[in-house]
Amino acid sequence: MSTRLGETKENSLGTLMKIIRYESSTDIDVEFLDDFHCVKEHQVYVNFKRGAIKNPYDKSVYGIGYIGEGQYGVSKKDPRLIARYSAWRNLLGRVYCEKTGHRHIPYIGCEVCEEWHNYQNFSEWYETHMYQVGTERMHIDKNILHEGNKIYSPENCIIVPQSINEIFHTSLRKTKDLDLPYTIRRTDSNRYSVLYRGHSVGVYDTVEDAENAYLRAKREYIKNKVNEFKDELPKYIQEILLNW
16 A cells, blocks of 8 residues: 555546555545645545546636635535625636637627636635625626726726616617617718617717717716715725716
């Protein structure tokens, strides 16, 4: 049995591991021979032979995310831990899951910063910034701080209620079939009518005037939303939204 000391084996995700202490078949220490050299103590030899010992640094989530070592665990029972892990996993999935991520145009060309590939780092940011507004779903947004941003990172992201985040999904982008932004229509008198959230905000002589009217209506709607949630939104979030 002493010959088992120093024995190597790849685990199920292909990371080489080595027995560095062998007390008995039910008490071994295993070191993973990667950049992190994590040691898992008091393991069972049969699991080592099966490659069933998990390395916290294996990129087990969409081939890029890993749990890491630290205070932030994963749970199937604690709702708060489930919510935090789901937020991280969903974030990676939007960008890196080939089956679902690239079906959504807004995520094409996006990245998650390397720091957030580690669940421990993401969790620390999430716990610091997470809050709740009523029964709203809370969204991690990458565009409100920096319009057009493509990188999910601590510097670029904030957490906002779904109803506020949806405001920023609507923009003055042009459609494939029209030379006008999709909220603006040319009238029979060759002027320009503009809608915001299904309501008319006037008819204007130029496209520029119509676009400005749309943006004024959008800012006013944001202001009203911030006022609606003012007792629950953190002050810095209110300032970010009102300064948009």
